Amino acid sequence: MVIKIVKGFFLGIIANCIGIYLYIFFFAPYSFETMMESSIEKGYIGGLIGLGAVLNLLLFFFFLTTKLFKFKKNAQPYEARGVLMATILAALAVMYFEF
Secondary structure, eight states, X not given: OHHHHHHHHHHHHHHHHHHHHHHHHHHOSXXXXXXXXXXXXXXXXXXXXXXXXXXXXXXXXXXXXXXXXXXXXXXXXXXXXXXXXXXXXXXXXXXXXXX
């Protein structure tokens, strides 16, 4: 049970990092490294973390759903709890960097 929660937590952290990267890749005019340095210097790193957490929403509902298109799968509530914990950690990071 604890291993499933930890698995969901790490998947949530990874999804958040991928979300940050995808946001910078598609919407930023500069490279990833330049944007990360600029966001730390100018103080909008919290906004990037918050935008990256959008992928956690998809991952959370993926773990809770029992039917995916034509396929049936078991709900995975413990992994969903881990993703929720990662989202709470992202929210705390946003609060720390914004305030």
